Amino acid sequence: MKIKKFSNKPTDINERIGAKPVVCYPNNNIDEKNLNILHLARKDMTKKNEIIIPPRDAKTFEVKRGEFFRIESIEGPQVGDLNLFNLSNLNEKFYSGKTRALYGTHLSVGDKMFSSFPYLRSLATITWDSLDWYDYDEDGGSVHDVIGTRCDPYTSKLLSGNDYHYCCHSNLTRALVNEKKLKIDEAEKIVHDVLNVFMLTGFTNDTKQYFMKASPVRPGDYLEFFAETDLLGVLSACPGGDCGSEHSSDVAKCYPLKVSIWDVDRKYLDGISFSKKSYIFSFLSVTFHPISIPSRSLKLAIDFLAFVNTGFCPAIKPSASIATSAFFDSATASPSPIFSTILSSFGICISFV
Secondary structure (H helix, E strand, O other): OOOOOOOOOOOOHHHHOOOOOOOOOOOHHHOOOOHHHHHHHHHHOEEEEEEEEOOOOEEEEEEOOOOEEEEEEOOOOOOEEEEEEEOOEEEEEEOHHHHHHHHOOEOOOOOEEEEOOOOOOEEEEEEEEOOHHHOOOOOOOEEEEOOOOOOOHHHHHHHHOOOOOOOHHHHHHHHHHHHHOOOHHHHHHHOOOOEEEEEEEEEOOOOOOEEEEOOOOOOOOEEEEEEOOOEEEEEEEOOOOOOOOOOOOOOOOOOOEEEEEEEOOHHHHOOOOOOOOOOOOOOEEEEOOOOOOOHHHHHHHHHHHHHHHHOOOOOEEEOOHHHHHHHHHOOOOOOOOOEEEEEEOOEEEEEEO
16 A cells, blocks of 8 residues: 655756656457347247255356346345356356456446456457446445455455364365365366356445445346356456455345346347357567586477476477577587577477577
């Protein structure tokens, strides 16, 4: 927090401050061109399934590409923490930080939920938000944030000394273990920063700290999404209830949430442009420092590293005569060989230079 000042102001302070802000990631090129089609399609949806998320618990659900899903308040004001994965590849998961960088601190209709590197594509698009009337309040607060990470037992222990395992991080992990049969350490590693559905949050004006207020959500309110690939969702009904007082405890009044899956006749999706994985097709060259390891040992090390990371062994092509001699004729490296690794979506190529 920038509230403690120990340094002296420079004499040229007026020349250093006052610069105009520049948007880091202008999102003009990713404007939601599907939204008009989706708003027409959603008028003819048919409910396929629904899942009730008990208070202070989490459940998984699956959504097929081209289907819609809703997260709904059904009994009382309740916040939910949402994780999203590519159903066939759990390593591709919601990237809260990049989504925030593209759209801002809070999401609503037309915003996309982008996935992690190296995929970086829209997993889902928000198609309806019954709370979009809330906008931003006088404190800068709004709903559906991508600021907070999720309540977790580690931060609770750090700040209070208490052990509490019905927070959202624990709930999400247990749901993956119980319903998808993952090992607990595997599940916890892929649980990620969430979309805080219905949560009313912002940053304080003075210290810029993350704050929460009682959510304005009421039974019947919902947030709706369109799946752009087959999805595995995991939703936790936060132990903070409406998050108007505290979380990570059993103090707050909590209510269940409902997830419903909706199908639509594919004729209504004509013209939809589904997102594509954002693999990098141009080469990236990474050059390492000079080495003094026998080249044959180096080759084995490089082959093993490449195999672990890519699943196949690369071909090493010596490109300098002294390196060639060392590579083929001796177990002693050339005086100062350097190797260059070429990375791309097609694999890895390693060469001496």
